[in-house]
Amino acid sequence: xxSLPVMDEQILLVEDDPAIxxxxxxxxxxxxxxxxxxxxxxxxxIRFRQGDFDLVVLDIMLxxxxxxxxxxxxxxxxxxxxxxxxxxxxxxxVVVGLEAGADDYVTKPFEMPEVIARVRAILRRVTDxxxxxxxxxLHDLEIDxxxxxxxxxxxxxxxxxxxxxxxxxxxxxxxQVMTRELLLELxxxxxxxxxxxxxxxxVKRLREKIExxxxxPQIIRTVRGVGYRFERS
Numbered sequence: 347x348x349s350l351p352v353m354d355e356q357i358l359l360v361e362d363d364p365a366i367x368x369x370x371x372x373x374x375x376x377x378x379x380x381x382x383x384x385x386x387x388x389x390x391x392i393r394f395r396q397g398d399f400d401l402v403v404l405d406i407m408l409x410x411x412x413x414x415x416x417x418x419x420x421x422x423x424x425x426x427x428x429x430x431x432x433x434x435x436x437x438x439x440v441v442v443g444l445e446a447g448a449d450d451y452v453t454k455p456f457e458m459p460e461v462i463a464r465v466r467a468i469l470r471r472v473t474d475x476x477x478x479x480x481x482x483x484l485h486d487l488e489i490d491x492x493x494x495x496x497x498x499x500x501x502x503x504x505x506x507x508x509x510x511x512x513x514x515x516x517x518x519x520x521x522q523v524m525t526r527e528l529l530l531e532l533x534x535x536x537x538x539x540x541x542x543x544x545x546x547x548x549v550k551r552l553r554e555k556i557e558x559x560x561x562x563p564q565i566i567r568t569v570r571g572v573g574y575r576f577e578r579s
Contacts, residue, residue: 355400355469356380360390360416361431362408366454370403370431373458374465387411391419399426401469403461406432406443414446421447425506427468431456444547449508450534451544467535471511482517484579485565487556489517498556508533509552512545516566516576525573549574 357374361367362385371381382397384390387408394402402420406413417428430443430451443451450464482489486499491514496503505513511533516524524532526542534544553560567575 354380356382356398357465358390358394358397358399358402359383360387360402360408360413361385361405363405366405370458370461373462374403377462377465379465385409387413387416390416394420394424401427401429401465403429403431403465404448406430406439414442417443417446417448421506425504427471427507429461429464429468431461440541440543441547444544445551447506447551449506449544449548451541468507470535471507471533482514484517484520484576487513487517487565489514496556503555505552505555508548509555512548513552513556516574520576521578523569523572523575527573529573545573 357379359367359371359374359381361370361383364385367383367385371383374381382393382399384393385408388410390404390408391411404413404416408416411419413430413432417430420426420428428448430448431454432439432443432451433454440451449468452461452464480490480492482491487503488497490496494510496505496510496513512529515529515532526545529545530542533548549566550560553563553566557563557565565577567577569575
């Protein structure tokens with residue numbers, strides 16, 4: 347029987363339900379990750395600031411600070427990948443979580459293989475962006491894939507790993523219409539677990555960072571009913 351892969355990725359798991367926390371921590375640990383569990387939103391922020399985490403799995407309904415606020419505060423100075431873990435499935439809750447800066451979400455009840463697949467996909471994105479052309483210069487943007495850096499007019503732009511991969515994929519297919527389904531496959535690395543809302547919200551956040559006027563985007567255009575196109579410079 348093959349042994350489990352040895353991994354260095356450290357995951358902060360923030361879930362206040364003891365049973366769900368224990369099951370999720372055990373599943374992630376068995377998948378080869380190092381897991382630090384927390385059950386309180388405010389304490390989770392303290393632990394996050396003290397550690398060096400590669401990813402956060404974050405429940406929404408938490409004591410002291412809810413998951414939305416924890417996500418917002420993490421995003422003030424960190425681009426670490428965040429997966430929201432919640433029993434809420436209403437559109438407004440999904441949108442609020444993604445607008446707060448989450449990269450993805452999983453709804454309860456969930457199967458551990460789904461959670462593990464999403465965790466692995468996001469962590470792969472952090473290290474896989476360097477393939478292809480190293481530096482792209484389009485419009486007033488410079489995208490350095492190897493350094494995982496973006497500048498706009500010479501000024502650095504802070505992007506999450508998901509936003510960076512989305513920009514890179516769109517820029518490398520300059521002028522082509524990219525469907526939401528294709529973006530889910532290329533950026534989020536799955537084509538059957540995805541929700542197109544994560545694409546729309548990631549594009550919205552990306553536009554806010556790279557467009558001169560996000561309300562009238564000139565770089566990433568919407569192709570109604572299909573997807574998005576990175577305009578030729």
